[in-house]
Amino acid sequence: xxxxxxxxxxxxxxxxxxxxxxxxxxxxxxxxxxxxxxxxxxxxxxxxxxxxxxxxxxxxxxxxxxxxxxxxxxxxxxxxxxxxxxxxxxxxxxxxxxxxxxxxxxxxxxxxxxxxxxxxxxxxxxxxxxxxxxxxxxxxxxxxxxxxxxxxxxxxxxxxxxxxxxxxxxxxxxxxxxxxxxxxxxxxxxxxxxxxxxxxxxxxxxxxxxxxxxxxxxxxxxxxxxxxxxxxxxxxxxxxxxxxxxxxxxxxxxxxxxxxxxxxxxxxxxxxxxxxxxxxxxxxxxxxxxxxxxxxxxxxxxxxxxxxxxxxxxxxxxxxxxxxxxxxxxxxxxxxxxxxxxxxxxxxxxxxxxxxxxxxxxxxxxxxxxxxxxxxxxxxxxxxxxxxxxxxxxxxxxxxxxxxxxxxxxxxxxxxxxxxxxxxxxxxxxxxxxxxxxxxxxxxxxxxxxxxxxxxxxxxxxxxxxxxxxxxxxxxxxxxxxxxxxxxxxxxxxxxxxxxxxxxxxxxxxxxxxxxxxxxxxxxxxxxxxxxxxxxxxxxxxxxxxxxxxxxxxxxxxxxxxxxxxxxxxxxxxxxxxxxxxxxxxxxxxxxxxxxxxxxxxxxxxxxxxxxxxxxxxxxxxxxxxxxxxxxxxxxxxxxxxxxxxxxxxxxxxxxxxxxxxxxxxxxxxxxxxxxxxxxxxxxxxxxxxxxxxxxxxxxxxxxxxxxxxxxxxxxxxxxxxxxxxxxxxxxxxxxxxxxxxxxxxxxxxxxxxxxxxxxxxxxxxxxxxxxxxxxxxxxxxxxxxxxxxxxxxxxxxxxxxxxxxxxxxxxxxxxxxxxxxxxxxxxxxxxxxxxxxxxxxxxxxxxxxxxxxxxxxxxxxxxxxxxxxxxxxxxxxxxxxx
Ligand code: TRP
Ligand code: ZN
Numbered sequence: 102x103x104x105x106x107x108x109x110x111x112x113x114x115x116x117x118x119x120x121x122x123x124x125x126x127x128x129x130x131x132x133x134x135x136x137x138x139x140x141x142x143x144x145x146x147x148x149x150x151x152x153x154x155x156x157x158x159x160x161x162x163x164x165x166x167x168x169x170x171x172x173x174x175x176x177x178x179x180x181x182x183x184x185x186x187x188x189x190x191x192x193x194x195x196x197x198x199x200x201x202x203x204x205x206x207x208x209x210x211x212x213x214x215x216x217x218x219x220x221x222x223x224x225x226x227x228x229x230x231x232x233x234x235x236x237x238x239x240x241x242x243x244x245x246x247x248x249x250x251x252x253x254x255x256x257x258x259x260x261x262x263x264x265x266x267x268x269x270x271x272x273x274x275x276x277x278x279x280x281x282x283x284x285x286x287x288x289x290x291x292x293x294x295x296x297x298x299x300x301x302x303x304x305x306x307x308x309x310x311x312x313x314x315x316x317x318x319x320x321x322x323x324x325x326x327x328x329x330x331x332x333x334x335x336x337x338x339x340x341x342x343x344x345x346x347x348x349x350x351x352x353x354x355x356x357x358x359x360x361x362x363x364x365x366x367x368x369x370x371x372x373x374x375x376x377x378x379x380x381x382x383x384x385x386x387x388x389x390x391x392x393x394x395x396x397x398x399x400x401x402x403x404x405x406x407x408x409x410x411x412x413x414x415x416x417x418x419x420x421x422x423x424x425x426x427x428x429x430x431x432x433x434x435x436x437x438x439x440x441x442x443x444x445x446x447x448x449x450x451x452x453x454x455x456x457x458x459x460x461x462x463x464x465x466x467x468x469x470x471x472x473x474x475x476x477x478x479x480x481x482x483x484x485x486x487x488x489x490x491x492x493x494x495x496x497x498x499x500x501x502x503x504x505x506x507x508x509x510x511x512x513x514x515x516x517x518x519x520x521x522x523x524x525x526x527x528x529x530x531x532x533x534x535x536x537x538x539x540x541x542x543x544x545x546x547x548x549x550x551x552x553x554x555x556x557x558x559x560x561x562x563x564x565x566x567x568x569x570x571x572x573x574x575x576x577x578x579x580x581x582x583x584x585x586x587x588x589x590x591x592x593x594x595x596x597x598x599x600x601x602x603x604x605x606x607x608x609x610x611x612x613x614x615x616x617x618x619x620x621x622x623x624x625x626x627x628x629x630x631x632x633x634x635x636x637x638x639x640x641x642x643x644x645x646x647x648x649x650x651x652x653x654x655x656x657x658x659x660x661x662x663x664x665x666x667x668x669x670x671x672x673x674x675x676x677x678x679x680x681x682x683x684x685x686x687x688x689x690x691x692x693x694x695x696x697x698x699x700x701x702x703x704x705x706x707x708x709x710x711x712x713x714x715x716x717x718x719x720x721x722x723x724x725x726x727x728x729x730x731x732x733x734x735x736x737x738x739x740x741x742x743x744x745x746x747x748x749x750x751x752x753x754x755x756x757x758x759x760x761x762x763x764x765x766x767x768x769x770x771x772x773x774x775x776x777x778x779x780x781x782x783x784x785x786x787x788x789x790x791x792x793x794x795x796x797x798x799x800x801x802x803x804x805x806x807x808x809x810x811x812x813x814x815x816x817x818x819x820x821x822x823x824x825x826x827x828x829x830x831x832x833x834x835x836x837x838x839x840x841x842x843x844x845x846x847x848x849x850x851x852x853x854x855x856x857x858x859x860x861x862x863x864x865x866x867x868x869x870x871x872x873x874x875x876x877x878x879x880x881x882x883x884x885x886x887x888x889x890x891x892x893x894x895x896x897x898x899x900x901x902x903x904x905x906x907x908x909x910x911x912x913x914x915x916x917x918x919x920x921x922x923x924x925x926x927x928x929x930x931x932x933x934x935x936x937x938x939x940x941x942x943x944x945x946x947x948x949x950x951x952x953x954x955x956x957x958x959x960x961x962x963x964x965x966x967x968x969x970x971x972x973x974x975x976x977x978x979x980x981x982x983x984x
Contacts, residue, residue: 107477107975107976108477109475109476109477110475110479111474111475112421112472112474112475115418115419115421116151117147117150117243118150118241119147119152119157120144120146120150120157120239121146122142122144122239122244123144124246125142125238125247125291126141126142126251127140127236127249127250127251128140128251129253131207131223131252131253131254131255133255135204135205135206136204136205136206136223137167137202137203138202138205138235138236139200139202140200141198141199142198142201142246144197144198144199146196155191155192156190156191157189158187158188158189159187159188159239160187160188160230160238161186161203161233161237161238162233163205163215163234164204164234164236166188166201166237168200169199169200171190171193171194171197171198172198173200176190180192188237201236201237203236203237207223211890211931212234212933212934213226213365214227214231214234214366214934215231217364219362220323220363221299221300222259222298222299222301222362223259223297223299224299224362225294225296225372225377226365226370226377227291227295229423229479230292232292239291240292241290242290242292243419243522245290245520246290246291247284247287247288248266249282250265250282250284251280251281251283252264252283253274253280254279254298255279256273257277258300259299260301261297261301261303261321262280262297263295263297263321264285265283265285265289265293265295265372265373265374265375266285266286266356266373266374267283267285267356268282269282269283269284285373285374286354287354289373290416293371293416295373297360300323300324301322302322302323303320303322304320304330305318305320306318306334306338308342310345310351311345314351314352316352316355316356317355317357318334318338320333320337320358320360320361320383321360322360322380322384323361325854326361329384329385330384331386332785333383333384333385333402336399336402337359337402337403339441340402340403340437341406343403343437344407344410347436348410348433348508349512350407350409350410350515353414354374357376357406358374358376359378359402359405360375360376360377360378361379361380362377362379363379363891363893364892365377365378365379365892365893366932366935367379368381368397369382369383369404369405371404371405371406371412373409374409378401378405380857381397382398382401382402384398384857385785387785387822387823388822389823389855389858390857391823391824391827391861392785392789392793392824396438396442396790399441400437403438404434407433410515412426412430414519415521417523418524419524420476420479421472422523422524423483424471424472424487424494424525425528427487428471428490428493429491431488432496435492442786443725443787443791444675445675445676445726446725446787449679449726455485455493455650456741457735458489458737459489459490459552460741461740461741463490463550463551463552463579464552464945464948465945465947466580466944466983467481467484467977467980467981468486468550468551469484469550469579470486470547470548471487471525471546472525472547474548476976477972478933478971478973478976480934480937481937481976490653493652494546494547494653497543497546497591498510498543500591500593501538501543501625502532502536502538507536509535509536510535511531511532514528525547526544529543529544529547542587542588542589543588545586545588546589549576549586550580551576551577551579551585552653552655553575553576553652553654553655554577554654554655555572555626555647555657556573556656556658557571557572557644557646557656559571559642559644561641566636567635567636568635568644569632569633569634570594570632570635570644572624572626572633573629574587574588574626574628574654576588587628588626588627589625589626590625591623591624591651591652592623592625592626592647592651593621593624593646593647593651594622594624594644594647595620595644595645596620596635596638596642596643596644596645597668597672598640599640601620602645602673603642604619604620605620605622607633607636608634608636609634623651643667643668644658645668645672645677646677647677648674648676650676650680665681665684666681666685666708668681669681670712675726678726679726682712683734683738685712686732688706688709689706689758690734690739690754690755690758693755693757693758697754697757698750703754703758703761704761705758705765710762713731713762714769717766717769720776724777724791724795725787725794725795727798728791728794728797729794733758736748736908737907740907746949747950748908749908749911752870759802760805763803764805766802767808770802771799773795774812777792777796777799783822793824796825797828800812800816800828801831804832804835809836810840813829813832813836813838814829814833814838816829817833823858826848827861830844830848830865831865831868834866834869835871837871845862848862849886853886856893859886860893860894860896860897863881863886863887863894863897863898863901864901866881867897867898867901868906869909870908870909872909874906874909875912875916875920878898878899878902881898882898889927889928889931890931890932892932892935895928895939900938902917903917903920903921903939903942904941910942911949915956915959915960918943918957919960921940921942921943922943922960922961922964924939925940929969929970929971929974933972933973933974934973936971936974937976940977940978943957943961943981944978946958946981961978965978965982
């Protein structure tokens with residue numbers, strides 16, 4: 102809980118540590134009531150220290166201090182004092198061994214940070230500042246140490262004892278205890294420490310690295326889950342090979358362990374050689390897991406594995422540099438997933454997340470740069486900005502440098518900084534040094550928050566055969582940053598002619614005859630206003646802009662409707678084709694909103710319907726792309742484009758259009774549904790996933806027609822994979838079919854012993870768009886399968902209702918807001934990280950109409966008035982109320 106004045110930490114105040122810890126030796130006695138931790142730290146003054154102070158300040162939170170000794174001498178009371186989260190020892194020698202005993206209570210730890218218990222097993226989560234809940238330490242990432250760990254526990258209750266590195270000894274002790282000792286040769290910051298003790302089963306495999314070393318791979322789970330580990334294991338081996346082939350990165354120990362736990366605040370954690378995962382990100386089998394679930398497992402397993410280099414071997418100097426490891430690693434895992442499946446589909450999914458969640462964050466009260474300059478609680482900065490926008494920043498460097506120079510930059514970065522704790526600046530510098538590309542202006546992407554807006558106008562001069570792109574950029578103010586300097590924006594373009602892409606010849610730039618493809622180029626947009634003139638353009642082209650979503654910006658262009666239809670039908674860039682479909686869909690929504698306001702019925706434009714029909718009948722195009730292009734822009738995306746947001750009007754307009762599309766295209770939708778059905782054995786291959794996605798997109802449209810309900814029922818009853826079954830359940834739950842309650846009951850009966858499937862059961866109900874959903878959610882909170890201590894359950898029910906069910910969350914009586922505030926107040930003590938994360942939808946109150954704003958604000962004020970707010974909740978609520 103926070104002290105009276107929660108303080109703000111600033112990047113500009115960074116100082117190197119006064120002391121270093123060369124060796125960390127830990128001993129854990131895991132007990133049923135409490136755990137005793139003994140730490141022996143081999144410490145010395147940092148030769149680079151900036152102060153002459155001889156006092157030592159260690160971090161510690163919620164610890165019971167049992168004893169403290171320096172070089173074997175117990176420290177008398179007056180030699181140290183405790184102030185909040187700091188233990189200050191007034192005078193220490195130049196070099197010494199500090200021995201410290203503490204008692205902690207993992208069984209009572211509900212924050213899931215530090216050492217805690219989940220389904221009977223002990224586990225840890227130390228990032229970012231959780232190690233201080235285990236023992237007193239220099240809990241900052243620039244203090245790196247070699248760890249030796251001894252674990253002592255009851256042999257029957259905790260047969261498996263794990264920590265980082267290699268196991269160097271195991272031993273049976275008296276009183277039913279046993280002991281195991283671990284040594285990790287790689288110096289690491291405390292946030293990468295991990296310990297696991299429990300009754301666990303495992304699947305094992307091995308991997309031979311590029312230099313021929315054998316690595317043992319183990320995935321530890323509860324015995325009942327052993328049949329759901331194969332996909333994670335295959336993903337791990339694919340990721341290990343991919344990192345060797347694409348980045349030249351080899352694994353560096355003989356052992357790599359993954360452990361799955363039920364209660365986990367995030368997706369997974371990259372602890373050195375002992376990754377700890379949320380079960381939702383490891384376990385998968387066709388009967389219980391959707392295609393999206395399979396892909397998430399693959400992506401998260403790869404992400405955590407890739408951290409071994411981008412995060413562990415080279416780590417962050419301080420938490421302001423979080424994107425150094427997260428942005429780079431998300432970029433790496435996105436490229437991996439693209440290579441394992443469909444690159445365009447993966448790109449469109451990532452862009453969708455960015456344009457909804459990240460753009461919203463950038464426009465809201467918690468907006469911050471990819472490298473923030475201040476925070477109250479670092480846990481609040483594991484955000485879509487640091488992760489996803491951070492990955493876009495790395496992607497832009499890749500685009501500006503080209504693949505080979507980027508790889509050279511990456512090699513230089515790892516060679517130069519191996520074993521160090523470094524900054525985003527060090528990363529950019531390595532990229533610059535290896536490539537010779539000047540990234541000085543580009544660095545603003547790290548320091549300026551907000552989403553840049555690009556306005557482009559295209560003009561063709563037939564006489565001069567010239568095509569001019571006039572580009573202006575601007576960026577809205579964000580908290581603490583009123584004015585922004587122009588960004589360096591890589592704008593990837595092509596010019597589409599009647600028969601394909603035209604050769605590009607930029608005025609004032611020598612013709613590049615070397616490259617094979619001169620029909621696509623990256624324009625360096627660097628000024629507030631800029632013109633690019635293309636010469637020898639023989640026909641009036643349609644500009645294909647921001648290809649592959651080459652920069653995380655909002656783009657507007659003076660397109661004609663025919664231009665968008667042409668891009669949608671024939672651009673070679675998949676992202677641009679999809680984006681054109683979204684722009685056309687947006688135009689339909691705007692029409693429907695206008696019609697609605699005038700009390701008229703909305704009609705879908707015939708050319709849009711024709712384009713949709715063409716898509717449905719196109720057997721050449723990837724069915725997954727067809728499915729994505731058939732979707733109207735999501736309500737979340739529309740909320741970023743229309744201001745102020747009227748949730749109900751948007752929902753109504755979108756529903757009316759969906760019905761219009763379904764009615765007009767019944768036959769092609771049915772044909773596509775039948776074409777995509779298959780009774781092949783399930784595989785999570787790109788090809789099968791694509792077919793299922795189109796089939797289920799067609800089903801969701803057909804639900805607006807008389808054919809849908811029977812199809813949904815049939816699919817629900819006969820499908821053997823969870824993708825089709827849960828898509829059918831979702832369709833049924835959102836319909837008025839009387840069958841609904843039977844279906845829900847049957848699903849529960851079938852899967853009551855699979856917690857991850859029950860989460861899906863909670864989630865479909867929480868996301869139901871029909872009236873009465875909040876009442877149902879409240880009822881489900883008392884269901885025996887619900888557990889407010891389990892983050893996955895909270896996310897499935899409360900998180901999904903508040904964050905992904907806009908019509909119901911924003912019900913006009915304000916009940917949704919009060920419900921969320923109640924949940925936040927409840928969780929504030931139990932689990933501050935989860936409480937704070939739930940606040941997202943409420944904190945963005947300023948984008949709604951005035952009456953709505955007032956209701957939302959009232960709930961935020963109610964939370965702020967609570968006593969003992971955690972720093973996590975306090976930061977989000979206070980910042981969102983600040984004017
Ligand atoms: N480093 C983890 C990742 O991105 C993130 C993480 C896992 C985390 N657990 C956490 C961050 C708990 C904060 C708190 O892979
Ligand atoms: Zn990560």
